[in-house]
Amino acid sequence: MQSTSASFKANAHDALGDAGLQKALAFTRPAFPARRAAAVAALPEFERLRDIGRDIKNHTLANLDFYLESWAGNVERAGGRVHWCPTAADARAAILAICQQAGARTVTKGKSMISEEIGINDHLEAHGIEPVETDLGEYILQLRKEPPSHIIAPAFHLNREDWEESFRASHTDLPADRVFNERRDILTEARRKLREKFLAADVGITGANFLIAESGSSVIVTNEGNGDLTQTLPRVHIVLASIEKVVPTLEDATSLLRLLARSATGQDMSVYTTFSTGARRPGDLDGPEEYHVVLLDNGRSGMIGTEFQEMLRCIRCAACMNHCPVYFAVGGHSYGWVYPGPMGSVLTPALTGVDKAGHLPNASTFCGKCESVCPVKIPLPKLMRHWREREFERHLTPSAMRTNLGVWAWFARRPAMYRAVTRVAAWGLGLLGRKRGRFTSLPFAGGWTDGRDLPAPEGETFFARYAREQRAGRV
């Protein structure tokens, strides 16, 4: 997928003015945290499970080469094939080759963020193969040629009217005067349309939430059942997985599964959690005849051994974005690439380069909510801060910010002067903002005031007040 992360500011500005998006955001904003909170409250061991989840992932990452080799050996023992792909281009080529070998015309797809990451749909289309997204949210986005805006609720930014309009425009074989009375009617039409595709597909591509080293299995987690139809009905099943998905055993995966759905949707378990190990066995009446795993690195190995290694623990639950005030102000598209929200702000610069995505780590209020809900305890604010430092070192910060920070640094090293200047500024701003108590726009600070108001200072700095109170003997 082409990245527009570099224009985060412009994207965010547009998003703030998008009434439809803001309506959808306002609707979901309270729902996600409430659902998670209820599920967590019902499992007293949840906090201890977070430590366990973190430890399992750390143990695996410290021995990642070993576990990947064990896993790959077991895939092959089960008659599957592993395609080792260092880059997105390698993965695209491997998938295309398998599809061409199978003589595929239609390929159904379960939800996979990596498939967005490597842009496989365009690649298949360019070679005359029709890819069909089968997750309902991904399906409508494909019809609308839009990228997902959330990693587990990809189309939640769309309203019902958007669905109806797209279905009427795309399903032209159905009567034009049909009525959609309720959401159920939209769902039924999608189900019917996609059933045809499932039955016609030659190849099914799914993602993987986990790979299990001890058995060579891949695991998908869905609520719709589309991933299971994708991997059961066609003759060939391709799993698209990245290297950090491996865990040693079923017991390890089980502990992480106890965290995943609760953190994601507030369910105890998603409806379908499916472990696939190789292709159809002798005597089986269904299931694919070929099982391939396309194993992708695409920049992840470069994070190992750096301060960003912790990001590789991520199990893609979306809790961090579901609790993020910035995400709920600007929506997922503003982040400009596959992964939005706090996890995207850390991952995107690592995978696409800090030159393209260096702004993203600034899209944070550092409120710390993301870290406090992350099921594998990734210190997201700290990692964003690391990126900010790197970005500054590389002098990629827009010059206005660098100059201002430079001026600030000069004053900060001269405390007396700093206090004098801020005292005057606070007094001035306090005077200006006295009426409403807040500013909706300020010179040089448009980046702040475009998205929110700045509370006006009360006319005094902390230092000035501290000194005054001290003099009065109150501290």
Add this chain to the structure above:
Amino acid sequence: MSKDQMLAAIRRGLKRGALPEDQAMALRARMAAHPRHLVPARSRVARPAQVALFIANVEKEFGSVARVASLAEVPAAVADYLSGQNLPTDFAMAPHPELTDAVPWSERPMLQIRVGRAQASDLVCVQHGYAAVAETGTLMLPAAPERPTTLNLLGDTAIVVLRASRVVGAFEEAWDLLRAERHDALTGGFMPRNVMLVTGPSRSADIESTLELGAHGPRRLHVVLVDDDPAALAAA
């Protein structure tokens, strides 16, 4: 080779070469022992409460459960459910001997049964339950010639016949059953081609974040629970 290239890149990050043999052996031993981590206390209760927890969780996830005393009562339970929901009386059924041989279907001649995998046109499918997990109300359905995967997915209504003695507390116990009872001729291991853990009927909240049942899979999930476990009945 790209495999070597990828492993080398990982080892560069880890600042070491391939693991020394003693460390690799320790990791192999960990996999062989597959130690359990914390198992939530909620399922560590007496058998009757465990089965009750399973039923409560299935219902919480929008499934339904009918409890019957023996396999002999399964045909009546299935027929009653189908008529209660206004569903057709023909269905596809798993070729599992516990269903095909041990259940007296002929007592309900109205039911028309096709034994085998599911087809896209099947409205109702009857599956054999391998085991179930009380912790979350989850069914464990490993693929086998006698338990085709399509029966879990293609019907509008999925009915699963499950013996109460196969309800365990936690996921780890269900994995232990699989590890102990199954042997895969191809790999020498225990994992079949596919294991589905199913918790409630298919659903989606993709349209305006509002839950709708029956997205791509079944919109109804009904468990016929056969009380073959006297311990589970003790306090019932």
